[in-house]
Amino acid sequence: MLKSIWEKWPFLFKLRFILGLILFIIIIVFLYLKVVPFGHIIYERDYTKSLRSGKGFILGFTPAERVDLKSAEVPRLIGDPIYFSVFTPRTFDKAKMTIVYRDNLALDTPIVEAGVLVDNILWRYDLKPVDNKALDYLMMKWNKIEEAGLILLQKEKNYNSLSDFNKDFEAGNLKDCASGLENCLAVYNYSPNYNYQISNYKTGQPIVLEKPLRGAHQFYVYLNNEPLRLEFILADLNQDLKAAPIEIKIYSGDKVVASESLADENLKPGSGEVEERKIVLNPTNLKPGVYKVEVKITDDMVIKKIVSSLSRLSFINKVWPVSNAGPLTLYTDSNYLQVKALNPASLQTINFAGLGFKVTEPYRQFDFKSDLLIKSKAIILKKDDVILENNGVFAWSPESLFNPSLPKVDRYFSVKTDAGYIVANYNKPLSEEGFKTATVDFDLKGAYREKGKYSFMISVPGLKSDDNIDDNLEIYQIKIELNGRTLWQKIWQ
């Protein structure tokens, strides 16, 4: 029947039918790839292959000065951090990233992490472990227990299971630990339920901070049967064209206990006219303990003043003082300091823990290390407008300095640590013939996506392109397995 119909058709009609069918199939295939109706797709890029039919989904590494594309057949990451974006034709809920790489890194860069951008204002990436050589080493040397996706490492075997360890940890009573939990336990990619208490806490003078700070900041406050009141005076500098919304949140653990936000109508973009705003947070019925305050603003805004009702206030990981009012003294609990001057006028010799360190170039990050074993180390700046960063906290007086977070197995962690326990959420990468393969899972539900692209980062803390050391990370392949809702779930749910 069909055969007789086909034979009756003239040649031109048959030809057009075949070409039309091919066209139709091609369009359907591309629409299928756009919709991804089953909610699952894999994109990959093999850097050993130079020929590609299209642009691909995994786009190039940036910034260009941190990638060496010439000296090897594959890209060599020579600076930190490196960004790349992944184009997806639709949104997804989860991503599993597999990276095949060759590690030519020096001993002082033991960590490789990968992350996805979750906040474009704070420029925060949700970082996950790829490789941690300190942990790899201690996993061989110490007693190791794996349970519920976590690893418990013990210098001396005191516990037979992680649940036994957790019971003692929650009671604040770990075996062989007389010096406080924060001196006995280090963590990596894991935040245990930890009720931090300052021993012999006495209410002091409330902190009024009139040291302007530029951009987003986070800080800890500690309260013990005191009211919490925070007043912020902020200034929109209007030096750029973007709107400058304000969002301030107070967290207890991961839970938001109070928040305030202020939208910006952006009536004077780029005018340079300073607009002041005031926000007050006054949450009630807060339990004693540590609270984290997140001030989410753009770099075009300055926190001019913070009036708090509390005496303990420590900034987390970063401060950017911009008073332009001469010398400034801060305190930190960390042994190292990263300094970046964004203004040639801010180049100077910084005094950190009694030692002088020179900041000689703008826009270059300088790392300073101190071996001083005291809890609060002074940072004396002759001029401000420098970004100070480390893995600890900063405060404007040693009395208000406190750090409730447990030590992390980070770049500066020593395997000769005094801590007797480590709890980590970590999978060692597979190693074969010099190549390493690591798999990292990301939750994309809260990830930031712009113009169809998710932004990813590969971070090797301490890796610098301008230190004349031939260390790098060669990337051979990146594969991203994406999972999301199916078309039917999108339609019916």
Add this chain to the structure above:
Amino acid sequence: MAKNLAVIIRETFYGSFLLFLLFVILESIWPNIILAYFNLNYLLLLTIIFGLASLIKPAPRRN
């Protein structure tokens, strides 16, 4: 046979040109959905080749 070949060349030119137009429209609606997989320059080159070939070897007109 030569007549059929000329028709095939002409029709393939029409088809590839139509496909190119559809790809451009799809790409304008949903950026990158074609270019991520396929460089449109290849299709454009193919279209030009078939277009030129159909000029060199025109198919006979139907009465």
